[in-house]
Amino acid sequence: MKKMALFGGAFDPIHSGHLAMAQRLAETLSLDSVLLMPSFVPPHKIRESMADGAHRLEMCRLAIEGQPLLQVSDMELRRGGASFTIDTLEELHRLYPDTEWYLITGADVFCTLRTWHRFADVARLAVLCTVARCGTDTAALTDYAARLQADGYRCYVDTQPVQTVSSTEIRVRAAAGKPLGGLVPSCVEAYIKQYGLYQHAAAMLTQTKDEQYTEIIRARLGDSRFQHSLCVAQEARRLAQKYGADADKAYTAGLLHDIMKDTPPQAQLQILQEFAILLDGVEKTNPTLWHARTGAAFLQHILGVDDAEILDAVRYHTTGRVGMSLLEKVLFVADFTSADRTYNDVDVMRRLADESLEAAMEYGVVYTIHDLLNRGVAIHPDTVMVYNELVLSGQQEGIQHEK
Ligand SMILES: [Fe+2]
Ligand SMILES: [Fe+2]
Incomplete structure (x- = not known):
């Protein structure tokens, strides 16, 4: 032989x-x-x-x-x-x-x-x-x-x-x-x-980290997803400046948030296994949630991104979670309001994003839950929890206003 x-x-x-x-x-x-x-x-x-x-x-x-x-x-x-x-x-x-x-x-x-x-x-x-x-x-x-x-x-x-x-x-x-x-x-x-x-x-000698990341996502993503990532990066920077989050981190998180989105599920499963990431029950049934987990792992272990805030923003950009940081909220909302988005209510969402990050968050979470209900897909517990948190804190504010 x-x-x-x-x-x-x-x-x-x-x-x-x-x-x-x-x-x-x-x-x-x-x-x-x-x-x-x-x-x-x-x-x-x-x-x-x-x-x-x-x-x-x-x-x-x-x-x-x-x-x-x-x-x-x-x-x-x-x-x-x-x-x-x-x-x-x-x-x-x-x-x-x-x-x-x-x-x-x-x-x-x-x-x-x-x-x-x-x-x-x-x-x-x-x-x-x-x-x-x-x-x-x-x-x-x-x-x-x-x-x-x-x-x-x-x-x-x-x-x-x-x-x-x-x-x-x-x-x-x-x-x-x-x-x-x-x-x-x-x-x-x-x-x-x-x-x-x-x-x-x-x-190339003078390339910044973000320029290098841009090259990397250009190679890993399809054309429309690549354009989406650039738009989310710009929108995240704008929102960060408006609401007092770190604008540079927001831009980087926006660039990288969907880095694994075009990677086939089978290859994402390998990454989950490689980095010993256990999916919960809902995640197991819904592969579209995986890219947030595998994305954060890929950034941390393979690209060497060591900023915990950026890693968390990527990890929770799809589901949200209770107690989100300002940067996490900025990325979550920017993913809805980026220039490339064209869904029906996008103008409402953009107006809300300019008025209040919390209001835009709530709108985004409700939109996500509606979408999942319509498609008969399970809702991740983190999404339910952040929904409750946003609604309850809104009511709390209302009560204080009345007083
Ligand atoms: Fe995503
Ligand atoms: Fe996205």
């Missing part, structure tokens, strides 16, 4: 770190070949500084010259559209029967494998492999691998670290006209120069 590995990635550009990993695993696992496969990136998700697929492919071809164990495949570029690794592995199994497949991922990506689309199928079709990198936490890698193995998945971690190379650094150096000596093979360096690739990359 032949042994082959799939090594996918943007390869923007391919660099010495990729080549070292591929070589190392080819040798230690006695692979017959490693298939480098540049991923397709849909036009609207391309970063300004990104090289197009044909260039990324050509750089891979140049980089492997004289290395018989390495091959390049344009399968995902040819297929176009959003490619999942499972689609590629299934096609490879069809094209190369009687082959044992390995999947090579970067050390950082390896620790998110369980969140991948149809992870269990990916793991069934390939042995999951990675190589530690200089300066990274080898223990985290081996722990993750041990947990995968305990669950019956096949994996392999090479703990002898390879050189750490950053594609971002390469792009930024190329933009500044600096030499790339050692970071990419010299033929790739000459190619980058010849075609003037990465000329816009310098701007």
Whole structure:
């Protein structure tokens, strides 16, 4: 039986770190070949500084010259559209029967494998492999691998670290006209120069966190959801300024609140499992509630967002809860009043949002409850509780006015 590995990635550009990993695993696992496969990136998700697929492919071809164990495949570029690794592995199994497949991922990506689309199928079709990198936490890698193995998945971690190379650094150096000596093979360096690739990359050095988050949600969301997120961010900032919440946090929370909304339920379940999040009875029956839980977990554990207020605002943006913070209320309301919203009562809701955050909250909660009743869907207890809280505090105020 032949042994082959799939090594996918943007390869923007391919660099010495990729080549070292591929070589190392080819040798230690006695692979017959490693298939480098540049991923397709849909036009609207391309970063300004990104090289197009044909260039990324050509750089891979140049980089492997004289290395018989390495091959390049344009399968995902040819297929176009959003490619999942499972689609590629299934096609490879069809094209190369009687082959044992390995999947090579970067050390950082390896620790998110369980969140991948149809992870269990990916793991069934390939042995999951990675190589530690200089300066990274080898223990985290081996722990993750041990947990995968305990669950019956096949994996392999090479703990002898390879050189750490950053594609971002390469792009930024190329933009500044600096030499790339050692970071990419010299033929790739000459190619980058010849075609003037990465000329816009310098701007990335000055990218703010919100700009980075914007790139991330652009890649994770469909077009209309991406536009919605931008509109909610702007609306949340406006409401925060009006009601005295932190406007910067409100903008960030707005950008990120629906980050998992376009992720298939199966992949969201993997995240829930990965981060040991238990759903309550109502959540279990209603997958549209999951994105708030998985979104907050993804932000905290994968994007490294450590601001508890932002995490809570995302977590409770769909259900609400008793005792919501100002920022939580701002995001909850902004999700109803953002510029892209067109439902029947949106003008009423916008007027209320300009008069009183509490009144708009109550309107939003009532709207949510009506919608759930109409659809015969269970109402989350947090939503019932916040409804009661808002109504009772309104009555309380009324009584005080009468006095
Ligand atoms: Fe949402
Ligand atoms: Fe939303």
